[in-house]
Amino acid sequence: xxxxxxxxxxxxxxxxxxxxxxxxxxxxxxxxxxxxxxxxxxxxxxxxxxxxxxxxxxxxxxxxxxxxxxxxxxxxxxxxxxxxxxxxxxxxxxxxxxxxxxxxxxxxxxxxxxxxxxxxxxxxxxxxxxxxxxxxxxxxxxxxxxxxxxxxxxxxxxxxxxxxxxxxxxxxxxxxxxxxxxxxxxxxxxxxxxxxxxxxxxxxxxxxxxxxxxxxxxxxxxxxxxxxxxxxxxxxxxxxxxxxxxxxxxxxxxxxxxxxxxxxxxxxxxxxxxxx
Numbered sequence: 358x359x360x361x362x363x364x365x366x367x368x369x370x371x372x373x374x375x376x377x378x379x380x381x382x383x384x385x386x387x388x389x390x391x392x393x394x395x396x397x398x399x400x401x402x403x404x405x406x407x408x409x410x411x412x413x414x415x416x417x418x419x420x421x422x423x424x425x426x427x428x429x430x431x432x433x434x435x436x437x438x439x440x441x442x443x444x445x446x447x448x449x450x451x452x453x454x455x456x457x458x459x460x461x462x463x464x465x466x467x468x469x470x471x472x473x474x475x476x477x478x479x480x481x482x483x484x485x486x487x488x489x490x491x492x493x494x495x496x497x498x499x500x501x502x503x504x505x506x507x508x509x510x511x512x513x514x515x516x517x518x519x520x521x522x523x524x525x526x527x528x529x530x531x532x533x534x535x536x537x538x539x540x541x542x543x544x545x546x547x548x549x550x551x552x553x554x555x556x557x558x559x560x561x562x563x564x565x566x567x568x569x570x571x572x573x574x575x576x577x578x579x580x581x582x583x584x585x586x587x588x589x590x591x592x593x594x595x596x597x598x599x600x601x602x603x604x605x606x607x608x609x610x611x612x613x614x615x616x617x618x619x620x621x622x623x624x625x626x627x628x629x630x631x632x633x
Contacts, residue, residue: 402546409439449605452486460599460607471614473630475592481609482549483511483538490633491626494585495520510613511538511553515560525582525589528564533579535566580618590625591618 401420408417414432421435450457468476468489475495477488484507496504500518513519515531524530535557542550581592592615602608617623 412436450607452606457606460610464610464612467612467614473626474617475615477510477613479510479611479613480606481545481611482509482547482553484509486610491630494590494626494629495583497585498523509553511557515557515562517561520583521560521562523584525584526564526580527562528566529579530581531560531562531564532566532568581615585625588621588625590622592616592622593618 405417405420408414408420414436417439418432418435452461464478464487468478468487472489472491475489475491477492478486480486496513499513499520500516503513503516503519511534514524514534515521521527521531535554538550538554538557541547542554579593581594583590583592595614595616597612597614599607599610617626
């Protein structure tokens, strides 16, 4: 298993689950993916975040839309909502500090417990934090520079020297990843994610990319199908996060667990684990 390492997590001004606040705060225009809209959203979000961090209720409240100001009536009511239900706006603690030991232990237990199937943990920009031993099935034959810290798993997935050449349904999987990343850009207004999206879009793909995720025969989720030697492996993924985070770092952690999508893949992974 990869060792836990220090991470630098991008700052959050609103946390997951507070999309309605962002929508009311900066309006529908913020949900267009243009550079101007992203920049405007970033400016407002950054200013409100600074007000939250200073416990400056009046300034934070001033950035709220008229509808939200009417709903919460005054700065104190608005800040009570933030403190009571959305405390992660306040603190960001490095993952390697002693107070995060319970989080590190929980992450490791989840990763180890998921073997012999692959699982990984990423931060808010999809940089790899930790992975279990089974994750190596995705990294074999990848260029070493793609695996160097910080290893971005979306870049690893779509880069022509990463997993892309081994991905049987690259067009479908690429479309899924780009849609997921575009939603994150729109939601957060994060310039780093916007640049990553443009980089990934520029990577070559020799397969059609569907506009919608249409299931194939027997599919119940978008599968990841890869070649491994002379066999084909199929996976489905489950994404999880901490349910009650009170810290930005914890709120940003995402656990992605891959499960075999067919009996042959399950048997191969079990045998591979026995041989390790």
